[in-house]
Amino acid sequence: MKIHEYQAKSLLSEFGIPVPEGAVAATPAEVKTIAAxxxxxxxxxxxxxxxxxxxxxxxxxxxxxxxxxxxARQILGTKLVTHQTTSEGVSVSKVLVEKAVNVQRELYxxxxxxxxxxxxxxxxxxxxxxDIEEIARTSPEKILLEYIDPVAGFRAFQGRKLAYGMxxxxxxxxPATSLMTNLYRLxxxxxxxLAEINPxxxxxxxxxMALDAKLNFDDNALFRHSDIEQLHDAEQEDPLEVKANELGxxxxxxxxxxxxxxVNGAGLAMAVMDLITQAGGRPANFLDIGTVNNTDRVxxxxxxxxxxxxxxxxxxxxxxxxxRVDVIAxxxxxxxxxxxxxxxxxxxxxxxxxNEGKTILAKSGIKFIEAxxxxxxxxxxxxxxxxxxN
Amino acid sequence: xxxxxxxxxxLLVQGITGGEGSFHTQRCIEYGTRVVAGVTPGKGGxxxxxxxxxxxVEAAVERTRANAxxxxxxxxFAADAILEAVDAGIPLVVCITEGIPVSDMVVVHxxxxxxxxxxxxxxxxxxxxxxxxxAGLMAGEIHLPGNVGVVSRSGTLTYETVAQLTGLGIGQxxxxxxxxxxxxxxxxxxxxELFQKDKDTKAVVLIGEIGGTAEQEAARFVKxxxxxxxxxxxxxATAPPGRRMGHAGAIISGSSGRxxxxxxxxxxAGTTIAPSPAEIGLTMQKVLQKWNANR
Numbered sequence: 001m002k003i004h005e006y007q008a009k010s011l012l013s014e015f016g017i018p019v020p021e022g023a024v025a026a027t028p029a030e031v032k033t034i035a036a037x038x039x040x041x042x043x044x045x046x047x048x049x050x051x052x053x054x055x056x057x058x059x060x061x062x063x064x065x066x067x068x069x070x071x072a073r074q075i076l077g078t079k080l081v082t083h084q085t086t087s088e089g090v091s092v093s094k095v096l097v098e099k100a101v102n103v104q105r106e107l108y109x110x111x112x113x114x115x116x117x118x119x120x121x122x123x124x125x126x127x128x129x130x131d132i133e134e135i136a137r138t139s140p141e142k143i144l145l146e147y148i149d150p151v152a153g154f155r156a157f158q159g160r161k162l163a164y165g166m167x168x169x170x171x172x173x174x175p176a177t178s179l180m181t182n183l184y185r186l187x188x189x190x191x192x193x194l195a196e197i198n199p200x201x202x203x204x205x206x207x208x209m210a211l212d213a214k215l216n217f218d219d220n221a222l223f224r225h226s227d228i229e230q231l232h233d234a235e236q237e238d239p240l241e242v243k244a245n246e247l248g249x250x251x252x253x254x255x256x257x258x259x260x261x262x263v264n265g266a267g268l269a270m271a272v273m274d275l276i277t278q279a280g281g282r283p284a285n286f287l288d289i290g291t292v293n294n295t296d297r298v299x300x301x302x303x304x305x306x307x308x309x310x311x312x313x314x315x316x317x318x319x320x321x322x323x324r325v326d327v328i329a330x331x332x333x334x335x336x337x338x339x340x341x342x343x344x345x346x347x348x349x350x351x352x353x354x355n356e357g358k359t360i361l362a363k364s365g366i367k368f369i370e371a372x373x374x375x376x377x378x379x380x381x382x383x384x385x386x387x388x389x390n
Numbered sequence: 391x392x393x394x395x396x397x398x399x400x401l402l403v404q405g406i407t408g409g410e411g412s413f414h415t416q417r418c419i420e421y422g423t424r425v426v427a428g429v430t431p432g433k434g435g436x437x438x439x440x441x442x443x444x445x446x447v448e449a450a451v452e453r454t455r456a457n458a459x460x461x462x463x464x465x466x467f468a469a470d471a472i473l474e475a476v477d478a479g480i481p482l483v484v485c486i487t488e489g490i491p492v493s494d495m496v497v498v499h500x501x502x503x504x505x506x507x508x509x510x511x512x513x514x515x516x517x518x519x520x521x522x523x524x525a526g527l528m529a530g531e532i533h534l535p536g537n538v539g540v541v542s543r544s545g546t547l548t549y550e551t552v553a554q555l556t557g558l559g560i561g562q563x564x565x566x567x568x569x570x571x572x573x574x575x576x577x578x579x580x581x582x583e584l585f586q587k588d589k590d591t592k593a594v595v596l597i598g599e600i601g602g603t604a605e606q607e608a609a610r611f612v613k614x615x616x617x618x619x620x621x622x623x624x625x626x627a628t629a630p631p632g633r634r635m636g637h638a639g640a641i642i643s644g645s646s647g648r649x650x651x652x653x654x655x656x657x658x659a660g661t662t663i664a665p666s667p668a669e670i671g672l673t674m675q676k677v678l679q680k681w682n683a684n685r
Contacts, residue, residue: 084632113492115572115602115639118499133644150500191493220638221491223466251636255628266570266636267544267599270625271667274649277628278666286629288636291410291488319549321515321527351529351549352417374550375668 001217003231004047006096008213012197015186017179018209022098028072034097035068041100042068046075046092049236051214052082058092061100068097090236101211102204107166108132109180110196111148111187120148120187122180124162128199154184168202175208190228191221240285240308247300251290257282258312258385260305260343262298264289264323272317275375281382284311291323298331299338306339313344315381317374320351329357333364344369344384348377391590392519392564393539393581394482394508395458399523400426402450402480404471405462407438410486414462414527415439421530423523426454447478458482460516460525465489468512472498476507484525485512485575492638495573502575509575513637515545515567526567528552536561538674539585541578542597543570543604543637547625547667551595554671560678563591570599570637578608586616593619593681595674596661598652600626601640605652609659619681620661621674624652 006024013019021038024047025031035042046058053059058080062068072095079089106128114121124144127135135142144165146158159177168176179200187195194216201211222229234242244252251266255273259281263269266288273283285308289297305311318328329349335341348371349357361368369384371377401418405411406428416439419425425441427450434445444450447459459480463471468487475483476498490512502509510517516526521535528549534556542548545567552565566581568574578596585591594616598605605624612620627649629635631642642648657663664673 113496113572116607118573119496131644133646150496188493191491193492218492219634220465220489221493224491253630253633253635255630263546265544265546266640267542267547267597267625268550270599270629270635270640271544271547271550271623273628274625275667283628286633286635290636319546319553320529321545321549350553351532351546352527354529373668374554375666378668 001219001222001228001232002049002236003215003228004049004094004233005045005213006047006094007231008215009210011186011190011215012210012213016182018207019213020098020101020209020211022096024094024096025072026076026094028069028076031072031095031097032065032069035062036065038097038099043098043100044068044071044075045096045098046080047094047096048080048090048092049233050082050084050090052084053080056080056082058082093235101201101209103201103211104204105202106199107201108135108198109183109200110194110198111184111192112194114147117147119150120184122146122148122154122158122162122184124166126166128201132198148184154181156181169206171206172202172208179208190225191218192216193218240304243307244304247303248297249287249300249304251286251288252304253286255283255285257284258310259381260284260308260311260314261287262289262301262314262316263287264318264320264328268317268319272315272378275378276315276382279378279382281378281385284308289323289328295327295331295334298328299335302332302335302339302341305343306341311343313346313381313385315377316345316347317377318349318351320353324353325349325351325357326353326360329360333360333366336364336366346371346377346381346384348372348374391588392522393584393588393591394517394564394566395519395523395525397522399458399525400424400454400456401525402427402429402447402454402456402459403441403462404429404447404459404475406430406441406443407433408462411462412438415441417530418524421524423525427456447474447480451478451480456480458525459484461485461487463487469494469498472509473501476502476505479506481506482508482510483575484510484514484516486514486516486527488513490571492573495571499573510566511569511575513571514569515548517564517566519564520562528565532556533565534559534561537563537590537592539563539588539591539594540565540597541581541585541594542567543599543639544597544625547597550667551597551670555595555674558671558675560671560674563588570639572602572639578604579611582608582611582616586618591618593621593674593678595670596620596622596656597670598622598624599637599640600624600629600635600642600649601637601647603646606655609655609661612656612661613659619677621664621670621677622653622656622661623664623667623670624649624656625667
């Protein structure tokens with residue numbers, strides 16, 4: 001799960017990491033008030049989940065409260081298109097107003113879980129302000145790594161290695177080390193999947209501070225962090241994904257094609273998308289229906305398909321294992337009873353309780369195109385979406 | 391032969407009295423797996439599906455000499471269940487549970503260091519040695535005893551693959567689902583190593599997906615250590631970057647973790663890439679024909 005920069009900074013602050021003075025605003029008038037309170041030059045930063053704000057005009061600088069209000073009007077309520085958003089962009093409903101910082105040096109600091117080493121790793125670099133992948137490509141020697149033993153935790157000596165490694169001055173070693181220790185404490189306490197400060201800056205008077213911040217959280221751990229879960233901003237997501245989630249359809253991702261896909265298992269769901277593409281079609285979504293113990297989620301999935309105007313055909317591909325084919329078949333029948341579904345429907349069933357499932361469908365009288373195998377299902381769905389008769 | 395499980399496996403099920411636990415335990419028993427014990431704290435001394443229940447794994451192992459554990463415990467308590475099985479000295483632990491926090495798995499991996507337990511999963515369908523033993527969720531009847539090993543990050547795509555193989559008369563030695571989490575207990579390399587050593591495994595199917603670098607590491611192992619032919623497929627060529635595709639580990643971050651890079655690495659290492667997920671069985675059939683003709 002992602003959160004906004006202003007929320008991330010408030011968490012950093014809570015964990016003792018210095019951030020610029022500032023506050024979040026939803027209207028130009030609020031921006032003016034905050035700018036007046038801060039005094040002097042301020043930065044106005046659009047709050048969106050996607051990166052690439054600066055280049056897209058989502059960050060402005062103002063010298064007076066009046067100027068700040070004027071600048072805020074150009075961002076608030078508009079849609080920002082960055083290299084990470086769709087061509088439609090995302091709407092900006094909040095901006096972070098911060099006191100401008102006199103930047104002397106830009107550094108990079110982050111923590112992720114290194115999957116190959118199966119432990120967290122802190123990454124630090126003198127080449128701050130840039131995309132870390134870009135640094136990794138152009139000058140990998142500039143990225144310093146410290147693996148964090150889960151029992152020992154992040155130790156002061158590791159902080160010193162990184163701080164000296166980034167050529168910080170002697171007076172900055174202590175503050176930098178405690179900042180890193182605090183960042184790990186935050187990462188650990190809140191079950192982050194990414195804690196990134198880019199840039200971490202050294203100010204004109206030698207203070208070390210998080211000028212930007214990005215915190216992502218492990219979705220699997222949200223059950224024990226209701227405070228974090230509350231920070232979620234549904235406005236930043238595709239409305240269909242939000243609707244699916246509300247209906248209890250979890251692993252749904254909107255794609256740009258016209259074949260609605262209902263599949264069990266993430267790998268199979270990806271393979272179905274791959275196969276549809278190979279057969280000349282395009283999937284309207286990724287959906288792993290998961291473990292189905294009742295029919296509600298299947299009915300909900302059909303509700304999402306019928307809400308999506310781009311869906312021209314539905315493909316159900318189920319290979320029962322933990323999910324039982326009969327339950328899914330029952331769900332398809334219920335969906336047709338509850339809704340007026342006129343979209344062509346291609347069904348391929350196999351695995352646990354497949355015969356029970358096929359009997360349920362046969363008895364229901366629902367009109368559908370039966371597919372005998374995986375490829376057949378994709379081919380028939382593509383044909384159906386194109387309006388061809390199978 | 392087979393790897394990891396066979397007729398001698400004495401299976402313990404943690405979470406045997408839950409809905410999924412009891413449903414799939416029943417299926418395992420029907421397949422012929424020797425399920426010797428169940429563990430549900432608070433229900434020790436009772437019996438379900440003809441299997442004795444214990445309060446702790448330690449007590450269950452002491453009484454039944456269980457040598458493998460299958461875990462169906464809910465995500466919030468699953469890491470604890472794994473640790474309990476490791477503590478009891480069970481050599482093979484298979485964790486089905488999906489949704490375990492990554493930080494819990496970091497602790498589990500740290501605890502596993504120097505211990506004799508091999509962990510499969512979490513977030514996996516388990517494993518099966520056809521005709522011998524099933525410790526997982528897969529439908530037993532789609533399998534056929536034989537000489538092809540299957541290792542996969544996906545559950546249902548493995549069933550799909552197995553059905554293709556069986557349909558062509560190609561049997562399997564063991565099928566292992568290593569799971570879709572970013573920190574799996576066993577990796578492709580761990581399982582490939584076992585298949586390479588197994589006398590009855592003649593060839594291997596590897597099914598990967600986007601995210602991480604497990605396929606690239608597998609490619610390196612295949613190139614350096616495998617003498618047996620490997621057929622591979624990587625799912626997610628059409629997946630958008632930055633999105634978690636169902637599995638916690640299936641995400642393309644930046645330029646790393648793409649299906650195309652993984653398939654290129656596997657192809658360069660000498661594995662045969664199946665042109666589509668519907669042709670994994672056919673690809674293996676061709677590889678086996680060529681392999682047999684050259685011997």
